Amino acid sequence: MISNSAQFELMSEFRAKCKKHNLKMTPQRVTIYQELVKAKDHPGCEDIFERVHKKFPDISLDTVYRTLSTFADIGVINQVEGYGEAKRYDPNTGRHHHLRCLKCNSIVDFQDTTFNNLRIPKSVEKSFVVNNIKVILEGLCKECAKK
Amino acid sequence: MISNSAQFELMSEFRAKCKKHNLKMTPQRVTIYQELVKAKDHPGCEDIFERVHKKFPDISLDTVYRTLSTFADIGVINQVEGYGEAKRYDPNTGRHHHLRCLKCNSIVDFQDTTFNNLRIPKSVEKSFVVNNIKVILEGLCKECAKK
DNA sequence: TTTTCTGCAAATCCTTTGCATATCC
């Protein structure tokens, strides 16, 4: 549960970040953000739309799409797996890790012994059967970093 | 570059796995698999289709979709980020990690100090600007593991 | 008043499905 003061703080941060990026405060944006903060299930656009729609029957689905995308752009929220992109496949079924460029979407394999030997935390073992550990480094590849 | 003998070995493994899962060997499947093994770019369905199409002009796009999906099911290849699923968002922008259930698609946050303190490998630093490290444990959640 | 956002509708992209025919074992 989030305390009232924490919620208030989140809300001011949100307003500050919007201001910084010249985003106007609209009731749609506020409602969507509030609904997001409550969510513990890493919801998709449709999920958020359904929840927001109860309080705000006139909101349209594409506003939710646009808003979530904008929020992610300015770092108010994050996108998680999946990325809404097309499926991609890897013929290398051995242990390895990925660099993922956020700009050009390239994925490059790399090896690292520390990452290979990560142990599953005890606390996780009790509630989850882990098949595999993925380590993904997200950022910019050499070419994209130049620009 | 993959040596001829390594390529031959991959091919026998491939045939063995197909046999085990009662998959027939068709020229489409062989061609798709060969094209995949050569790929270093974690291609999508459309990519594979274009490459295969040059050698095999009669192949259809949906065969490629079906085949790649089948290959992933039997573990001949792996799906990587993205998963072809809808976008999902996380209001928690702080450091944390994810458990991802492969069956029900739930994503649950967890904390772990070891994972929090992973260092970016030196070899990576030279060729990549890392924004964030993601650790994702994939497997089955408690409910799905029961079945 | 100017810039930005929203809702609507249409378009686009990715993926799956049903079915008849062709192919593999």
Add this chain to the structure above:
DNA sequence: GGATATGCAAAGGATTTGCAGAAAA
């Protein structure tokens, strides 16, 4: 010969886009 795979066409789901009117700064 029997089971399975393929190609075609159509459907389905997710996401984006253009545009005119509405709302925020």
